[in-house]
Amino acid sequence: xxxxxxxxxxxxxxxxxxxxxxxxxxxxxxxxxxxxxxxxxxxxxxxxxxxxxxxxxxxxxxxxxxxxxxxxxxxxxxxxxxxxxxxxxxxxxxxxxxxxxxxxxxxxxxxxxxxxxxxxxxxxxxxxxxxxxxxxxxxxxxxxxxxxxxxxxxxxxxxxxxxxxxxxxxxxxxxxxxxxxxxxxxxxxxxxxxxxxxxxxxxxxxxxxxxxxxxxxxxxxxxxxxxxxxxxxxxxxxxxxxxxxxxxxxxxxxxxxxxxxxxxxxxxxxxxxxxxxxxxxxxxxxxxxxxxxxxxxxxxxxxxxxxxxxxxxxxxxxxxxxxxxxxxxxxxxxxxxxxxxxxxxxxxxxxxxxxxxxxxxxxxxxxxxxxxxxxxxxxxxxxxxxxxxxxxxxxxxxxxxxxxxxxxxxxxxxxxxxxxxxxxxxxxxxxxxxxxxxxxxxxxxxxxxxxxxxxxxxxxxxxxxxxxxxxxxxxxxxxxxxxxxxxxxxxxxxxxxxxxxxxxxxxxxxxxxxxxxxxxxxxxxxxxxxxxxxxxxxxxxxxxxxxxxxxxxxxxxxxxxxxxxxxxxxxxxxxxxxxxxxxxxxxxxxxxxxxxxxxxxxxxxxxxxxxxxxxxxxxxxxxxxxxxxxxxxxxxxxxxxxxxxxxxxxxxxxxxxx
Numbered sequence: 001x002x003x004x005x006x007x008x009x010x011x012x013x014x015x016x017x018x019x020x021x022x023x024x025x026x027x028x029x030x031x032x033x034x035x036x037x038x039x040x041x042x043x044x045x046x047x048x049x050x051x052x053x054x055x056x057x058x059x060x061x062x063x064x065x066x067x068x069x070x071x072x073x074x075x076x077x078x079x080x081x082x083x084x085x086x087x088x089x090x091x092x093x094x095x096x097x098x099x100x101x102x103x104x105x106x107x108x109x110x111x112x113x114x115x116x117x118x119x120x121x122x123x124x125x126x127x128x129x130x131x132x133x134x135x136x137x138x139x140x141x142x143x144x145x146x147x148x149x150x151x152x153x154x155x156x157x158x159x160x161x162x163x164x165x166x167x168x169x170x171x172x173x174x175x176x177x178x179x180x181x182x183x184x185x186x187x188x189x190x191x192x193x194x195x196x197x198x199x200x201x202x203x204x205x206x207x208x209x210x211x212x213x214x215x216x217x218x219x220x221x222x223x224x225x226x227x228x229x230x231x232x233x234x235x236x237x238x239x240x241x242x243x244x245x246x247x248x249x250x251x252x253x254x255x256x257x258x259x260x261x262x263x264x265x266x267x268x269x270x271x272x273x274x275x276x277x278x279x280x281x282x283x284x285x286x287x288x289x290x291x292x293x294x295x296x297x298x299x300x301x302x303x304x305x306x307x308x309x310x311x312x313x314x315x316x317x318x319x320x321x322x323x324x325x326x327x328x329x330x331x332x333x334x335x336x337x338x339x340x341x342x343x344x345x346x347x348x349x350x351x352x353x354x355x356x357x358x359x360x361x362x363x364x365x366x367x368x369x370x371x372x373x374x375x376x377x378x379x380x381x382x383x384x385x386x387x388x389x390x391x392x393x394x395x396x397x398x399x400x401x402x403x404x405x406x407x408x409x410x411x412x413x414x415x416x417x418x419x420x421x422x423x424x425x426x427x428x429x430x431x432x433x434x435x436x437x438x439x440x441x442x443x444x445x446x447x448x449x450x451x452x453x454x455x456x457x458x459x460x461x462x463x464x465x466x467x468x469x470x471x472x473x474x475x476x477x478x479x480x481x482x483x484x485x486x487x488x489x490x491x492x493x494x495x496x497x498x499x500x501x502x503x504x505x506x507x508x509x510x511x512x513x514x515x516x517x518x519x520x521x522x523x524x525x526x527x528x529x530x531x532x533x534x535x536x537x538x539x540x541x542x543x544x545x546x547x548x549x550x551x552x553x554x555x556x557x558x559x560x561x562x563x564x565x566x567x568x569x570x571x572x573x574x575x576x577x578x579x580x581x582x583x584x585x586x587x588x589x590x591x592x593x594x595x596x597x598x599x600x601x602x603x604x605x606x607x608x609x610x611x612x613x614x615x616x617x618x619x620x621x622x623x624x625x626x627x628x629x630x631x632x633x634x635x636x637x638x639x640x641x642x643x644x645x646x647x648x649x650x651x652x653x654x655x656x657x658x
Contacts, residue, residue, distance in 0.1 A: 022100035023112070025071065026109070097174070099116065110266070116177065123151050123177055124154065124171065141269040145265070191206060191209040214251035301388065308375055326363050338351045346543075357532055357535055372457070375454070381512040438483060456608075467600070471601050482639070557645070564599055609640035
């Protein structure tokens with residue numbers, strides 16, 4: 001097991017530390033953003049690849065340090081994310097907790113509250129999404145729940161900033177929940193014996209004893225670092241004795257007792273009315289996940305995105321920005337200024353030549369790609385906030401199972417449609433090493449990121465439906481083939497698919513625009529420098545004659561095997577820096593009439609299955625190690641050209657007209 005060092009001392013002594021804790025998708029990040037503002041940092045938790053976000057809260061002259069922990073369902077960890085959250089709570093004994101709970105799923109949230117009580121953590125309970133709970137006919141007696149638990153209980157709507165002031169006002173009122181569950185005489189005897197063997201000054205001994213009884217293997221190293229081998233052996237013997245006294249697994253019995261305790265709490269404070277309202281929404285929600293009925297909805301959503309991104313973004317948006325804003329304004333003006341101020345031809349070409357930083361680098365990034373990815377980010381945000389993305393995961397679950405993955409692996413794969421680099425990070429939530437390797441491989445192989453999808457949709461706008469279907473069948477078929485083969489070669493098992501489906505909701509336009517602007521800002525910060533770097537490399541290679549050499553060396557593959565112009569070799573070279581940069585090169589070639597419909601399909605298949613971009617390649621190294629990253633790249637690179645070349649051969653051999 002990896003060694004987990006203490007949570008970093010993010011601030012100096014005397015500064016109060018607060019952790020945001022809760023289930024996934026309950027609005028923790030929104031609360032964190034409201035508390036901390038813009039001054040936040042993101043770093044890996046020591047010894048892991050899990051990122052945690054930290055920031056400061058200054059109110060009334062008092063400074064507090066806020067940590068946004070990964071979402072959890074249990075403090076007996078089943079994934080690296082859950083282990084990191086548990087370790088943060090365990091190591092920092094003075095830590096205060098703001099627990100954010102989905103008011104619609106109070107039962108699930110209170111399971112964590114019980115465990116925080118056993119850890120003796122001061123807690124403020126925030127029941128978020130109160131509006132959605134009311135829409136479902138749910139009413140919660142917050143004051144009654146506060147009395148039962150002995151802690152502040154707040155009702156909030158984080159996306160509308162309602163009720164969030166109460167969090168700051170109650171930060172000094174947090175205290176350990178006043179709940180004590182009895183687990184039965186055999187359990188209690190074992191808990192008491194284990195508590196006596198734990199460090200004397202350790203807080204939350206009861207929680208630790210229950211974790212050990214439940215078989216939490218991730219605590220072994222922590223225990224060995226603090227107790228003698230003799231004490232550790234005694235604890236193991238106690239756990240084995242209690243286990244022999246029960247026919248069912250101890251972890252299951254502990255969870256069942258906690259659920260009983262939660263239900264007893266809910267009896268007096270939680271009510272749900274049967275409402276006839278919202279039947280249309282419920283029916284639509286059921287339709288979106290239906291094995292047959294959900295397909296037309298999925299096709300309609302994809303068609304809507306295609307029209308908005310492909311026709312409007314790549315058509316109207318790109319034409320205006322590229323031809324009017326840059327073509328008639330920025331580029332001619334930049335050329336005049338550069339030629340008048342800089343007499344050196346080399347510098348002129350470096351800035352405004354065929355491979356100029358302005359005429360190619362900035363034009364590609366801002367005039368071609370930005371309008372496309374901007375509209376895609378807007379559409380993607382609409383799908384996120386409406387609650388459709390988890391339904392998309394359910395719809396494609398069977399497809400991904402055909403690739404040797406569990407349904408849970410659908411989530412990082414769907415996230416890969418936003419950014420493969422970040423999606424590679426999320427693969428750590430999968431329970432088995434086999435699944436993490438498979439997902440990382442398939443993300444690198446055939447899941448295009450949002451920027452690349454946007455550019456490709458722009459190219460699809462000029463293709464027939466037959467061409468688009470052909471591209472999809474080849475890419476998906478290739479991924480299924482690779483997934484099935486890799487699943488047989490990589491040892492291990494896959495886990496079950498458990499996913500909470502949120503209700504369909506009307507998105508808040510303000511949130512969607514804010515999210516889109518944040519993603520556009522991220523794109524500009526990350527992509528524009530790489531576009532400029534790629535243009536610089538092309539300029540240098542052109543001056544040194546390297547491009548001619550690359551074209552010459554790649555001609556047998558690019559020209560003869562793929563059937564593309566020699567210039568496409570530059571596109572694939574740039575595709576390694578950023579996939580969307582490579583796709584943009586193809587987009588420009590297609591608009592200039594340098595590619596026919598068949599060549600567009602072949603080139604899109606190849607660039608989709610091409611090696612991951614540089615940032616994703618480094619992320620794979622970080623997650624899976626150098627050798628696995630090199631092995632994946634060594635397989636994907638020739639595989640992409642093999643599939644592209646095979647498709648080109650079939651199109652010509654069968655005389656297929658696209």
